[in-house]
Amino acid sequence: MARKITYQQAINEALDQEMARDKSVIIMGEDVAGGSGGDGEMDAWGGVLGVTKGLWGKYGDRVMDTPISEAGYVGAAVGAATAGLRPVCELMFIDFMGVCFDQIYNQAAKFRYMFGGKAETPIVIRTMYGAGFRAAAQHSQCLYNMFTAVPGLKVVIPSSPYDVKGLLIQAMRDNDPVIFCEHKVLYTLEGDVPEESYTIPFGEANIVREGNDVTIVTVGRMVHQAMEAATTLAKEGVSCEVVDLRTTSPLDEETILESVENTGRLVVVDESTPRCSIATDISAIVAQKAFGSLEAPIEMVTAPHTPVPFNGTLEDQYVPSPGKIADAVKIVMGYKA
Amino acid sequence: MTANLSVEDLLDAYRTMKTIREFEDRVHVEFAKGGIPGFVHLYAGEEASATGVGMHLKETDKLASNHRGHGHCIAKGVEVKGMMAEIYGKKTGTCHGKGGSMHIADLDTGMMGANGIVGGGPPLACGAALAAKMKGTEGIAVVFCGDGASNQGTTFEAMNLATVWKLPVVFVFENNGYGEATPSNYAVSCKDIADRAIGFGMPGEIVDGHDFFAVHTAFAKAAERARAGEGPSLLEHKLDRFFGHFEGDNQNYRPKDEVKRLREEVCCLKRFGAEVTSNHGVDQAQLSAIDSEVATLIDEAVAFAENSPEPDLSDLTTDVYINY
Numbered sequence: 218m219a220r221k222i223t224y225q226q227a228i229n230e231a232l233d234q235e236m237a238r239d240k241s242v243i244i245m246g247e248d249v250a251g252g253s254g255g256d257g258e259m260d261a262w263g264g265v266l267g268v269t270k271g272l273w274g275k276y277g278d279r280v281m282d283t284p285i286s287e288a289g290y291v292g293a294a295v296g297a298a299t300a301g302l303r304p305v306c307e308l309m310f311i312d313f314m315g316v317c318f319d320q321i322y323n324q325a326a327k328f329r330y331m332f333g334g335k336a337e338t339p340i341v342i343r344t345m346y347g348a349g350f351r352a353a354a355q356h357s358q359c360l361y362n363m364f365t366a367v368p369g370l371k372v373v374i375p376s377s378p379y380d381v382k383g384l385l386i387q388a389m390r391d392n393d394p395v396i397f398c399e400h401k402v403l404y405t406l407e408g409d410v411p412e413e414s415y416t417i418p419f420g421e422a423n424i425v426r427e428g429n430d431v432t433i434v435t436v437g438r439m440v441h442q443a444m445e446a447a448t449t450l451a452k453e454g455v456s457c458e459v460v461d462l463r464t465t466s467p468l469d470e471e472t473i474l475e476s477v478e479n480t481g482r483l484v485v486v487d488e489s490t491p492r493c494s495i496a497t498d499i500s501a502i503v504a505q506k507a508f509g510s511l512e513a514p515i516e517m518v519t520a521p522h523t524p525v526p527f528n529g530t531l532e533d534q535y536v537p538s539p540g541k542i543a544d545a546v547k548i549v550m551g552y553k554a
Numbered sequence: 555m556t557a558n559l560s561v562e563d564l565l566d567a568y569r570t571m572k573t574i575r576e577f578e579d580r581v582h583v584e585f586a587k588g589g590i591p592g593f594v595h596l597y598a599g600e601e602a603s604a605t606g607v608g609m610h611l612k613e614t615d616k617l618a619s620n621h622r623g624h625g626h627c628i629a630k631g632v633e634v635k636g637m638m639a640e641i642y643g644k645k646t647g648t649c650h651g652k653g654g655s656m657h658i659a660d661l662d663t664g665m666m667g668a669n670g671i672v673g674g675g676p677p678l679a680c681g682a683a684l685a686a687k688m689k690g691t692e693g694i695a696v697v698f699c700g701d702g703a704s705n706q707g708t709t710f711e712a713m714n715l716a717t718v719w720k721l722p723v724v725f726v727f728e729n730n731g732y733g734e735a736t737p738s739n740y741a742v743s744c745k746d747i748a749d750r751a752i753g754f755g756m757p758g759e760i761v762d763g764h765d766f767f768a769v770h771t772a773f774a775k776a777a778e779r780a781r782a783g784e785g786p787s788l789l790e791h792k793l794d795r796f797f798g799h800f801e802g803d804n805q806n807y808r809p810k811d812e813v814k815r816l817r818e819e820v821c822c823l824k825r826f827g828a829e830v831t832s833n834h835g836v837d838q839a840q841l842s843a844i845d846s847e848v849a850t851l852i853d854e855a856v857a858f859a860e861n862s863p864e865p866d867l868s869d870l871t872t873d874v875y876i877n878y
Binding site: 247248251252253254255256257258261262265282283284285286287288289312313315350351352353354355521522523524526527528529530531534535 | 591592593643644649651652653654655656657669670671672673702703705706707708732733734735736737739740741742805806807808809810812864865867869870871874876
């Protein structure tokens, strides 16, 4: 039975159901319970935004508060994953990858390959990304492109409550390291989510809106910006197909290429900065593999090549907006060879 | 008892501590009213720590800070109006509204920045100390870390490096009992962070961080050692914060009434006032005069911030190497 719950509740439910099903699943991270060892309430925070709230009460020691020591506990989670546990490790903000990246890209990502296929590293690193909270330059970045560039990692960027539950359960059952990127402004988004446990396979994009004139490929929070632009454009007679990648590694090239072959035009929308991004990656793939189908040059809508500004007016300008996406669609529609 | 502090010095110390307290109490109020965006981490309760250290620092000395950086900025001489405007995200702010509370920096006064990354500061302070040493400026660097950052690998590496290179740097750990919502007695592996100093080959000392005089005396020794080329020191200031980890934190991980009790029992300003009026020839009237002076300054800072312009949209793509 589906009912409406938030993105945040869907994550909590996915963790809860999988922890009940599989005793090897553990959670660790900074304040994932909160209050450990103190004289106040235990499970005080349940994660900085309350996403894991209540799980400590059900699973006790399987929900572990960590010191603020990302290299230490992320590395420990990686080690535990090679030794029979299935840790879901929370990196509070994706920006903090800087202090623990070695454990992710030199260690976790490489074990299976380096060790001749003899190692499995079933770790999920849940992490919060994205702008919109006035959280400034070190708590607002969109860094999934950096993880996507690393062989051995899987990168998941869910856009809806339904997707976040199914993809997170899939991630916990996957035997490779998964970087699970949750946009901070999506936590309060409500949507239909089945009560029962279910999985969504990796590498299968979701066509969230069908259309014939332009393909908009996007992911994460930008799916919603693109949908808003598509709704506006439909009133002006432009039919957009919106493709939600769901995962950037593995990447569903087939769906992207089929869509572009149908529409002949591509706009890629990516909250990352413009260089070496998902936008440039998708554009390169389409330019290489569907060149003959293109009726206009590809447009990319990204953040500017700057850190995320603190000031709200500037931050709003920073994030790709429905207006900018619509403008890009109009450019590809108006192109004359 | 700390040596050689004139009445004027003591009044300066009080002015700094009071400015920090009023600044933070006011930011707390204005944040609740909705005037201040983003993440704000307040320093109220810890004023004696920044002030007792800051009084030993010359403008050419460097200070690296952390999330809870407003007090360090004020003690290092960063101008209060610019700070307030920065916290409001205005163009007149110390960083033109691009940094905000977590990234206030003012290199002109040697303030290397608050920092949004736990453990971000210690290696930077080592670098500043290395520059001072290589240039022969006799300058020193100080880094303020919380008990949380005392567990970061970057902090350990920085402390090791500081001894290996005999750097003029002081590591000040402000142990307020909580790293975010997790008590330090859970997250720190030893009873006292000061004990870690021995493993890194430097002196370590526990200091009552609510006592300005204790802080001032302990840092005098550490600064002297650094300036004499004898290398780094570690100080652990035991103190308390009067607000949550960030504004909006309901602090349910703390015992009920802990903050109320702390404000009554360990307020560094009350303690300082009692001490200097009883034993150092300071009049209550002099302190009261500073109170009004500071109240006016903070009012002016808030008015300045509120009335300042937003950055221009074109500011989005300035101050960065290249645009795409």
